[in-house]
Amino acid sequence: MTLRVSVFGTGYLGATHAAGMAELGHDVVGVDIDAAKVATLARGEVPFFEPGLPELISKHVATGRLRFTTDAREAADADVHFIGVGTPQKKGESAADLRFVDAVIDGLAPLLKRPTVILGKSTVPVGTAARLAARVRELAPAGDAVDLGWNPEFLREGFGVEDTLRPDRLVLGIDKNHPGRIEEMARIVYADAIGRGTPFLVTDLATAELVKVSANAFLATKISFINAIAEICDATGADVMELADAIGYDERIGRKFLGAGLGFGGGCLPKDIRAFMARAGELGVNQALAFLHEVDAVNMRRRDHVVDMAARELGGKVVGRPIAVLGAAFKPNSDDVRDSPALDVAGRLHLMGADVRVYDPEAMKNAAAAWPTLHFADGMEDAVSGTELVIVATEWREFKNADPVRLAQVAARSVVIDGRNCLDAEAWTNAGWVYRGMGRHSQ
Numbered sequence: 001m002t003l004r005v006s007v008f009g010t011g012y013l014g015a016t017h018a019a020g021m022a023e024l025g026h027d028v029v030g031v032d033i034d035a036a037k038v039a040t041l042a043r044g045e046v047p048f049f050e051p052g053l054p055e056l057i058s059k060h061v062a063t064g065r066l067r068f069t070t071d072a073r074e075a076a077d078a079d080v081h082f083i084g085v086g087t088p089q090k091k092g093e094s095a096a097d098l099r100f101v102d103a104v105i106d107g108l109a110p111l112l113k114r115p116t117v118i119l120g121k122s123t124v125p126v127g128t129a130a131r132l133a134a135r136v137r138e139l140a141p142a143g144d145a146v147d148l149g150w151n152p153e154f155l156r157e158g159f160g161v162e163d164t165l166r167p168d169r170l171v172l173g174i175d176k177n178h179p180g181r182i183e184e185m186a187r188i189v190y191a192d193a194i195g196r197g198t199p200f201l202v203t204d205l206a207t208a209e210l211v212k213v214s215a216n217a218f219l220a221t222k223i224s225f226i227n228a229i230a231e232i233c234d235a236t237g238a239d240v241m242e243l244a245d246a247i248g249y250d251e252r253i254g255r256k257f258l259g260a261g262l263g264f265g266g267g268c269l270p271k272d273i274r275a276f277m278a279r280a281g282e283l284g285v286n287q288a289l290a291f292l293h294e295v296d297a298v299n300m301r302r303r304d305h306v307v308d309m310a311a312r313e314l315g316g317k318v319v320g321r322p323i324a325v326l327g328a329a330f331k332p333n334s335d336d337v338r339d340s341p342a343l344d345v346a347g348r349l350h351l352m353g354a355d356v357r358v359y360d361p362e363a364m365k366n367a368a369a370a371w372p373t374l375h376f377a378d379g380m381e382d383a384v385s386g387t388e389l390v391i392v393a394t395e396w397r398e399f400k401n402a403d404p405v406r407l408a409q410v411a412a413r414s415v416v417i418d419g420r421n422c423l424d425a426e427a428w429t430n431a432g433w434v435y436r437g438m439g440r441h442s443q
């Protein structure tokens with residue numbers, strides 16, 4: 001059954017969700033306050049890098065199932081309104097900044113004159129949905145006939161299309177005293193995935209909000225756990241990759257997200273664990289999440305560790321020394337540099353006076369906007385040419401597949417720090433490189 005769907009926010013989450021909804025057969029309008037972004041999307045183009053998304057957007061802009069606008073009134077008649085705007089970290093604080101979510105509700109609610117369902121997808125502090133549900137009822141002409149549920153989104157950048165069309169699970173939070181038609185509408189929206197047997201969990205609002213932040217906190221904890229063990233490996237000469245393989249065979253542990261290296265970044269994990277801790281503090285249970293401070297600290301220490309390693313490899317004299325940093329995005333298959341460990345390391349070495357050359361296959365534009373004073377190279381070989389140290393900071397396939405023999409010919413000194421443990425250490429060593437991994441024998 002085709003529904004009229006609106007999606008507020010057209011960033012990584014909103015644009016991908018809007019395109020996914022159109023692919024499922026719904027009639028979709030994406031709404032954003034950013035006129036330039038809306039104009040780009042309306043032409044069937046995508047203003048950021050997300051594999052598979054340009055094809056999907058252009059396909060459905062052409063079929064007419066997907067439109068974009070800056071005018072919320074064009075979305076007023078939708079059967080289901082999704083909220084997918086950002087909830088960034090507040091400047092100078094740990095808490096989440098909810099101004100974009102609040103602005104959507106304040107703009108949309110007065111337009112709602114008939115029974116409607118609003119489904120929030122943004123990651124929000126627990127308690128937000130109940131507050132917004134009350135506000136909507138107060139502001140909407142349809143009053144009690146507008147129902148708000150929370151339907152957290154788990155998509156990973158780089159796999160956004162796949163995660164939207166074939167999610168691991170669907171979670172829907174509803175106010176059990178005011179269920180309205182939320183579950184019924186969500187079952188229609190997601191009929192395709194539910195029909196394929198995707199677990200569909202209906203909870204209360206608070207649980208749904210917490211599922212999302214708990215999942216991200218768990219993933220962050222897993223990464224920091226292995227990075228803490230990498231520190232022990234460095235102190236003992238053990239190898240964290242062999243160790244991760246060995247513990248990962250235990251199904252209760254699993255090998256995924258045990259990749260030791262520069263740690264996590266991006267627009268979600270770092271700010272979500274901080275916002276989660278801030279919310280726990282407000283709720284008077286800050287001790288419950290005290291361990292997340294350590295998760296954050298271990299993660300930030302990875303960046304210090306790589307900067308220290310670089311300085312050590314250069315004999316303590318960094319000023320004026322040419323260093324190639326391969327990678328600027330927070331992870332491969334993304335052009336996102338928000339809280340990127342790669343760009344942080346490049347920037348710190350640059351501030352220490354090193355002659356840093358950065359190359360990334362997709363994130364150069366965003367990296368240059370974030371760090372205009374950094375030097376950006378035209379390609380991997382250009383970046384490495386004449387340098388005394390190479391740091392692989394994002395595990396792009398281009399870097400993993402690089403020919404170490406060729407790169408050794410253009411580098412001034414063959415020393416590589418593999419900040420993501422993604423290179424073939426043996427091949428690089430055989431090509432004459434001094435190879436330094438993260439928590440590996442090669443230290």
Ligand code: UDX
Binds near residue numbers: 156256257265267
């Ligand atoms: C994450 C969650 O995975 C997703 O479910 C949620 O909706 C949003 O936040 P994303 O930020 O796109 O998604 O990236 P993810 O693939 O989870 O990686 C996060 C960071 O962890 C990256 O910086 C990555 O390099 C790092 N990472 C991941 C590691 O350092 N080691 C690992 O083993 C895995």
